[in-house]
Amino acid sequence: MHELSYFRGNLDAIAARLATRGYSLDVASYRALDQERRAALTESETLKAQRNSESNEIAKLKKAGADTTEQQAKVRAIGDRIKALEDNVKAVDDRFYETLAGVPNIPHESVPTGDDADANVEVHKHGTPPVFDFPPQNHWDIGPALGILDFERAAKITGARFAVYVGLGAKLERALINFMLDTHTREHGYTEVFPPVVVNSASLYGTGQLPKFAADLFKLEGTDYYLAPTAEVPVTNLHRDETLDADLLPISYCAFTSCFRSEAGAYGRDVRGIIRQHQFQKVELVKFCRPEQSHEQLELLTSHAENILDRLGLPFRRMLLCTGDMGFSSAKTYDLEVWLPGQNAYKEISSCSNFEAFQARRAAIRCKSAKGKAEPAHTLNGSGLAVGRTWVAIVENYQQKDGSVVVPDALRPYLNAEVITPRGTLA
RNA sequence: GGAGAGGUGGCUGAGUGGUCGAAAGCAGCGGUUUGCUAAACCGUCGUACUGGGAAACCGGUACCGGGGGUUCGAAUCCCCCCCUCUCCGCCA
Numbered sequence: 001m002h003e004l005s006y007f008r009g010n011l012d013a014i015a016a017r018l019a020t021r022g023y024s025l026d027v028a029s030y031r032a033l034d035q036e037r038r039a040a041l042t043e044s045e046t047l048k049a050q051r052n053s054e055s056n057e058i059a060k061l062k063k064a065g066a067d068t069t070e071q072q073a074k075v076r077a078i079g080d081r082i083k084a085l086e087d088n089v090k091a092v093d094d095r096f097y098e099t100l101a102g103v104p105n106i107p108h109e110s111v112p113t114g115d116d117a118d119a120n121v122e123v124h125k126h127g128t129p130p131v132f133d134f135p136p137q138n139h140w141d142i143g144p145a146l147g148i149l150d151f152e153r154a155a156k157i158t159g160a161r162f163a164v165y166v167g168l169g170a171k172l173e174r175a176l177i178n179f180m181l182d183t184h185t186r187e188h189g190y191t192e193v194f195p196p197v198v199v200n201s202a203s204l205y206g207t208g209q210l211p212k213f214a215a216d217l218f219k220l221e222g223t224d225y226y227l228a229p230t231a232e233v234p235v236t237n238l239h240r241d242e243t244l245d246a247d248l249l250p251i252s253y254c255a256f257t258s259c260f261r262s263e264a265g266a267y268g269r270d271v272r273g274i275i276r277q278h279q280f281q282k283v284e285l286v287k288f289c290r291p292e293q294s295h296e297q298l299e300l301l302t303s304h305a306e307n308i309l310d311r312l313g314l315p316f317r318r319m320l321l322c323t324g325d326m327g328f329s330s331a332k333t334y335d336l337e338v339w340l341p342g343q344n345a346y347k348e349i350s351s352c353s354n355f356e357a358f359q360a361r362r363a364a365i366r367c368k369s370a371k372g373k374a375e376p377a378h379t380l381n382g383s384g385l386a387v388g389r390t391w392v393a394i395v396e397n398y399q400q401k402d403g404s405v406v407v408p409d410a411l412r413p414y415l416n417a418e419v420i421t422p423r424g425t426l427a
Numbered sequence: 428g429g430a431g432a433g434g435u436g437g438c439u440g441a442g443u444g445g446u447c448g449a450a451a452g453c454a455g456c457g458g459u460u461u462g463c464u465a466a467a468c469c470g471u472c473g474u475a476c477u478g479g480g481a482a483a484c485c486g487g488u489a490c491c492g493g494g495g496g497u498u499c500g501a502a503u504c505c506c507c508c509c510c511u512c513u514c515c516g517c518c519a
Contacts, residue, residue: 004476041477045488052488055500059445068499075499093476224509243437364474368437374474 001101001361008034017106020113020323025103037096040089044082051078101205102212105358107323108295108332114322120335121322126306127315129339134401138342139392140273142399143169146422149274160271161263161278165391168420172394172407173281175414176387177256180283180308184384188304190254190285195234197257198225203237206363208329208355215264218278227260231284232381239288239365244377246369250289250297254384257282274388275347281387287380290367291357294378295332298354302334305350305384311410314393315339317346331356336385338393349389352382395420 007014015025054075058068112121143149148169154162165173184190201224204210209217209229218227228234235255244251259282270276285304289297302318309316321333330353337346357376360366367377398406405420412418 038477041488045477048489049487051499056446058499062445062499072499079499245437366474 115324119322121320123318125317136341184254231255231257235286240363243366246367285384302352350383
């Protein structure tokens with residue numbers, strides 16, 4: 001959500017900037033709607049002011065023992081007029097805010113202009129893709145062959161785009177989660193939280209998934225509850241409707257959760273394997289900070305996610321997303337892409353974004369220093385990392401000719417194994 | 428699921444239907460006093476939208492869990508819903 005007065009005062013410049021991300025703001029009709037709203041408000045508020053003062057007069061007259069029948073009739077008439085206007089005021093106001101709530105964030109000046117992923121800019125590359133003296137396999141072949149990944153049974157239990165991890169496959173998932181959480185809490189200064197993954201609509205509105213992207217969510221029938229598509233939702237909403245002490249910022253949280261996405265509109269994309277699942281696990285990093293800190297905090301947060309990839313010995317690159325490829329709420333986003341030998345390509349494994357004040361305004365997350373005015377805080381988040389995709393990266397990058405998978409050093413204490421071989425599979 | 432209690436400003440906590448945006452206290456901020464700390468005293472101290480103003484600021488409207496209703500007038504009365512707490516039942 002944008003700040004109203006700023007939005008109004010810079011409409012043309014904002015529209016031009018939004019156009020770079022493929023959003024066309026109809027300036028003329030927005031302006032008309034804005035004026036319509038303000039006119040409607042002025043009219044009804046003037047009447048209300050009149051009613052209030054006349055009512056006070058009645059109170060005074062009554063106290064003096066006078067008859068107020070006539071005045072009461074007059075104020076009742078004003079009240080009737082207010083009531084008649086009310087529906088329109090509310091309709092216009094709702095329409096206005098619905099429009100505004102559907103406008104994406106403004107790209108930061110450092111974001112390159114472009115239409116789609118092709119215009120993303122590689123910031124740097126880290127590590128070298130492994131060279132195999134055999135044709136590297138995809139994880140959807142390696143996993144079932146090792147007996148650590150089972151798609152058929154998942155389809156039986158639930159359906160497409162679900163998977164069962166088995167034996168060391170399950171343990172690898174758990175090892176990754178623990179490794180990531182331990183690293184972020186012990187070395188990067190994050191406070192671990194374990195939030196609900198069922199969230200209400202107000203929370204989803206706060207982070208920007210609603211009202212526009214309801215189709216991407218699983219909703220619990222007959223309730224106002226949804227399955228969270230990312231821990232960003234519950235963790236950012238930890239501080240919804242709160243004023244944070246600016247001196248305590250930045251606040252950094254990490255959270256492990258399962259995430260649920262309907263993947264509506266993703267038909268045919270990544271249908272094989274566990275790259276794109278309805279349920280997946282993620283360790284998320286979330287930060288709240290003062291406005292002037294947020295861009296340095298984005299660099300920091302992104303480096304924390306990169307550190308996980310680095311420690312796991314996985315080759316990756318950092319991409320700065322162009323205006324056309326960013327998410328709705330983001331002002332600036334880095335994607336981390338991990339090398340997947342099975343696909344012979346880099347694949348997104350983390351997305352780190354600075355939302356600036358966009359979410360904070362929606363969610364009423366403010367910060368205030370001892371002698372400052374309250375202002376919207378800035379919020380950030382990033383995957384640190386997507387666990388399932390990290391699982392894929394490990395299995396594919398560390399695969400051996402004999403079909404086994406070598407466990408990277410950093411994970412050995414967690415997995416209590418040096419190599420994953422076809423053992424301990426589901427009977 | 429059943430019964431009861433309650434939701435008021437950053438916090439605690441008052442509030443007979445009529446200057447209540449809301450007492451009081453705490454915290455915060457500014458100041459006086461003080462050798463320092465502490466204390467005391469004085470002042471100040473909500474948010475959103477909106478009109479005016481370069482700004483400081485001034486005016487209007489709304490907000491006492493949410494939504495309706497009664498009334499000239501609602502934090503206060505009525506209805507519905509949500510949430511929290513306590514007890515009972517069930518349950519990981």
